[in-house]
Every structure is written in C-alpha cells, then in structure tokens.
Amino acid sequence: MTDAPRRKRVPRAEREQQILAAAEEVFAERGFQNTSMDEVSLRVGVSKPMLYEYFTSKEGLLLACVARIRADLHTTTLGAMAAAEADGPRAVLEAGLEAYFDFADRHGRAWAVLLNESVIVAGPAEEAIEAIRGQQTRLLEDVLGRWLVDASPTRVAVLAHGLVGASERVARWRLRDGSGIGPRETAVLLADAFWPGFAEVESSAKP
Amino acid sequence: MTDAPRRKRVPRAEREQQILAAAEEVFAERGFQNTSMDEVSLRVGVSKPMLYEYFTSKEGLLLACVARIRADLHTTTLGAMAAAEADGPRAVLEAGLEAYFDFADRHGRAWAVLLNESVIVAGPAEEAIEAIRGQQTRLLEDVLGRWLVDASPTRVAVLAHGLVGASERVARWRLRDGSGIGPRETAVLLADAFWPGFAEVESSAKP
DNA sequence: GCGGGTAGCCTACTGAGAGTAGGGAGAGAA
DNA sequence: TTCTCTCCCTACTCTCAGTAGGCTACCCGC
Numbered sequence: 001m002t003d004a005p006r007r008k009r010v011p012r013a014e015r016e017q018q019i020l021a022a023a024e025e026v027f028a029e030r031g032f033q034n035t036s037m038d039e040v041s042l043r044v045g046v047s048k049p050m051l052y053e054y055f056t057s058k059e060g061l062l063l064a065c066v067a068r069i070r071a072d073l074h075t076t077t078l079g080a081m082a083a084a085e086a087d088g089p090r091a092v093l094e095a096g097l098e099a100y101f102d103f104a105d106r107h108g109r110a111w112a113v114l115l116n117e118s119v120i121v122a123g124p125a126e127e128a129i130e131a132i133r134g135q136q137t138r139l140l141e142d143v144l145g146r147w148l149v150d151a152s153p154t155r156v157a158v159l160a161h162g163l164v165g166a167s168e169r170v171a172r173w174r175l176r177d178g179s180g181i182g183p184r185e186t187a188v189l190l191a192d193a194f195w196p197g198f199a200e201v202e203s204s205a206k207p
Numbered sequence: 208m209t210d211a212p213r214r215k216r217v218p219r220a221e222r223e224q225q226i227l228a229a230a231e232e233v234f235a236e237r238g239f240q241n242t243s244m245d246e247v248s249l250r251v252g253v254s255k256p257m258l259y260e261y262f263t264s265k266e267g268l269l270l271a272c273v274a275r276i277r278a279d280l281h282t283t284t285l286g287a288m289a290a291a292e293a294d295g296p297r298a299v300l301e302a303g304l305e306a307y308f309d310f311a312d313r314h315g316r317a318w319a320v321l322l323n324e325s326v327i328v329a330g331p332a333e334e335a336i337e338a339i340r341g342q343q344t345r346l347l348e349d350v351l352g353r354w355l356v357d358a359s360p361t362r363v364a365v366l367a368h369g370l371v372g373a374s375e376r377v378a379r380w381r382l383r384d385g386s387g388i389g390p391r392e393t394a395v396l397l398a399d400a401f402w403p404g405f406a407e408v409e410s411s412a413k414p
Numbered sequence: 415g416c417g418g419g420t421a422g423c424c425t426a427c428t429g430a431g432a433g434t435a436g437g438g439a440g441a442g443a444a
Numbered sequence: 445t446t447c448t449c450t451c452c453c454t455a456c457t458c459t460c461a462g463t464a465g466g467c468t469a470c471c472c473g474c
Binding site for chain 1: 453454
Binding site: 133164168172189195 | 240340361362364365366368369370371372373374375376377379380388393396397400401403404
C-alpha cells in the first residue's frame with residue numbers, strides 16, 4: 001500500500017495529494033466513522049500531526065476529499081450537458097444524467113461514502129456535502145428554468161430537487177444491487193419518467 | 208428538561224420509552240456523532256450503564272430510535288395510500304406523497320437526522336436506515352407494478368427508487384428553506400412531474 | 415414480620431482515538 | 445558556516461464509548 005522504505009522530505013503540495021488519496025481510500029473502505037487518523041497517517045507513511053498541520057481535523061480531511069470529488073463531478077456533468085446543448089433540452093437532461101451515473105460507476109464506493117453514507121453530523125461537513133447537491137440542483141434549475149419559462153420558481157425548484165434526489169437514489173441502487181443496467185439506459189429510463197412531466201407544462205407554455 | 212428530583216425505580220418498558228424519547232431529542236439537536244451517551248443518560252436521569260443494558264451500544268440506541276420512527280412512517284403512508292385506493296392510482300400516489308411530506312413536517316429535525324443526515328457509517332445502522340427506504344420503495348414498486356403491468360421490473364425499480372429519492376430530497380429542501388408550500392401542494396407538484404411518465408405506459412396497458 | 419430472589423440501578427474504572435505541545439533536522443540563502 | 449524556514453517526529457492530554465462488579469428497592473412466599 002505504501003512505498004516509504006525511507007522517510008523522505010516531500011513538498012507540501014505533493015504530500016497533501018498523497019494524504020488525500022490515502023484518506024479517500026480508507027474512508028471508502030471503512031466509512032468515515034470507522035476510520036482512524038492513525039490509520040491514514042500510517043498508510044501515507046507520515047505521522048499524525050502532519051495530517052492536522054495540513055487539514056486541521058478529521059472532518060477537515062473529509063471536507064478536502066469531498067471538495068475534490070465535488071469539483072470533479074461538477075465539471076464532468078457540466079461538460080456533458082454543455083456538449084449536448086445543441087440537441088435540445090431532452091438531450092441535455094439525458095446527457096447530464098448519464099454523466100452522473102457514469103461518474104458514480106467510476107468512483108464506486110468512494111462516491112457512495114463521500115456523498116451519501118458517511119454523511120457525518122451537523123456542522124461544516126454536512127454543509128459541504130449538501131453543497132454538492134446544491135450545485136447539481138442549481139445546474140438543473142438553470143436548465144429547467146430556461147425551458148419551463150412559465151413555470152413558477154417553486155415548481156422548478158421541486159423538480160430540480162426531486163431529480164437530484166431521484167438520481168442519487170437510483171445511482172445508489174445500481175451500486176448496491178449491481179443491476180446489469182448501464183449508465184446510458186438508466187439515464188434514459190429516468191428521463192422518460194420525468195420528461196413528460198416537464199413537457200406537459202412546456203407545451204402549454206408555448207402554443 | 209428532566210423531572211428527576213428523586214431517583215425512582217421504574218419498570219423496564221417505561222424506562223426504555225423515556226430513554227428513546229430523550230435520545231431522539233438529543234440526536235435531533237446535536238446529530239448522532241456529536242451526541243454523547245453521558246448526555247443522554249443525564250437527560251433521562253439515569254446512569255450510563257442503563258443505556259447499555261437496554262440498548263447494547265450507541266448505535267443500538269440509534270437503531271431503536273430509527274426502528275420506531277420507521278414503523279410510524281410505514282403505517283402512516285400505507286394507511287393514507289390504502290384510503291385513496293378507490294380513487295385510482297394517481298390518487299394513491301398523491302396520498303402517499305402527501306402523507307410522507309406531512310410526516311416529515313411533523314417530525315421536523317428528528318426526521319432529518321434519523322433518516323438522512325446522521326447516516327453513520329457502514330454497519331447495521333446504515334442497513335437499518337437503508338431498510339426504511341427499501342420499505343418505501345417496495346411500497347411503491349407494489350403500487351406501480353400493479354398499474355404498469357407491461358413495464359419491465361427494472362423500469363419499475365428505477366421509478367420507485369427515483370421517486371423515493373425525489374421525495375426525500377424535496378422534503379429536506381422544504382425543511383431547510385422553509386418554502387411556504389404545504390405538503391398537499393408539494394405532493395401534487397411532484398406527482399405532476401412523475402405521473403405523465405407513468406401514465407404513458409399505463410395507457411398502453413389498460414384499455 | 416422476615417428472609418430471599420430479582421430487576422433496576424450505581425460508582426468507578428479501561429481503552430481507543432482525536433487532537434496538541436514542543437522540539438529536531440535537512441536544505442537553500444546569506 | 446550559520447541562519448532560518450519548512451517538513452517532520454515523539455510523546456503526551458482529554459473526551460467518550462463501553463465494562464466490571466456490586467448495591468438496593470421491591471415483590472414474593474412463608
């Protein structure tokens with residue numbers, strides 16, 4: 001796991017990345033609560049005070065992991081949706097969903113632990129994780145808002161939050177039960193369920 | 208908070224209820240992680256070993272709280288859905304959603320902490336909380352399966368899981384942002400979004 | 415009333431792990 | 445060389461989950 005036959009001095013930025021990688025690994029294996037800082041430090045091959053020096057607290061370390069994966073998720077889905085822009089809103093929706101499920105697949109248990117399971121407590125970490133959802137929700141509200149021009153903001157909000165929740169649960173179900181169904185098919189299935197509900201209003205908004 | 212001017216002997220069943228009530232309260236206030244068993248014991252007016260005698264561990268205590276609220280949620284939604292049975296599937300769906308949001312409203316932060324936030328770690332507690340969603344999902348699969356007779360089980364599963372996730376997220380959004388919108392309106396809004404996606408298939412299934 | 419059995423209860427510990435104090439040493443600058 | 449700054453460590457403290465072991469109020473049968 002570790003390659004530290006001889007402790008060597010390493011610049012901060014690099015060490016931080018090593019620590020983050022190890023932490024993500026251990027959190028994914030054991031869950032947040034069952035992970036001890038001693039174990040992370042052991043795996044990196046560095047002493048515990050280093051972790052505190054660089055990340056302040058155990059929660060801080062989690063936060064950093066979350067921030068990293070969050071940024072990744074954001075650019076991924078955003079990119080996929082932007083690429084589908086020309087093909088209309090339905091395509092955008094599907095592209096976003098597919099990118100999301102694909103992301104969950106690629107990150108496996110790390111995704112589940114960091115974004116769903118280990119979810120901590122009240123406090124900054126909860127906020128950080130909630131912020132991921134907020135980011136996805138805003139993305140959706142944006143898209144939906146552009147197409148459901150007549151819908152009330154409340155309606156748009158309910159749809160966006162609902163869709164985020166639906167995606168999360170479905171992704172988790174896919175991870176657990178390992179149903180053979182792929183990201184693309186899942187996205188289409190979900191889009192099928194939601195889309196008519198959007199279109200219904202859309203069509204009444206444009207005569 | 209406590210009314211224990213003089214420690215008095217209390218039968219087990221009664222004490223258990225006192226403990227559960229106090230625990231639910233403290234968990235809701237502080238979150239699972241930030242709650243200490245000492246604090247719970249203090250609030251009940253009983254010593255810590257009692258909690259362990261009756262509930263085995265901190266996680267066991269949470270489990271018991273969760274089991275309690277879970278049973279409550281189940282009977283509530285099931286009852287509401289059964290009562291709407293005569294009015295057709297759309298009414299059943301709406302009734303179930305409304306009952307869910309209403310439940311979330313009534314239990315406030317306890318609902319959020321016990322079913323969403325504090326979600327712990329890997330292990331039995333996670334399973335227990337996942338089981339709540341499983342229960343809701345099965346309920347939905349049941350209803351959906353009866354009406355989407357031609358749909359593949361996979362499609363039904365995606366819809367059910369998606370709807371559970373959507374409800375959860377929307378309920379949480381309502382709790383946090385305290386949007387003025389009531390349970391009934393929220394239910395209708397969500398049902399509007401999902402229903403056409405169901406009906407599309409349904410119409411092909413029934414004359 | 416008077417033992418005795420048991421259910422409810424307690425004080426006082428152990429052990430694990432989060433977080434800290436305080437200092438050492440390599441590497442580049444002067 | 446020496447200065448200093450950054451990276452790093454050993455060796456603690458303190459909180460809190462969980463436990464050992466024993467006491468006592470209450471109910472029962474006598």
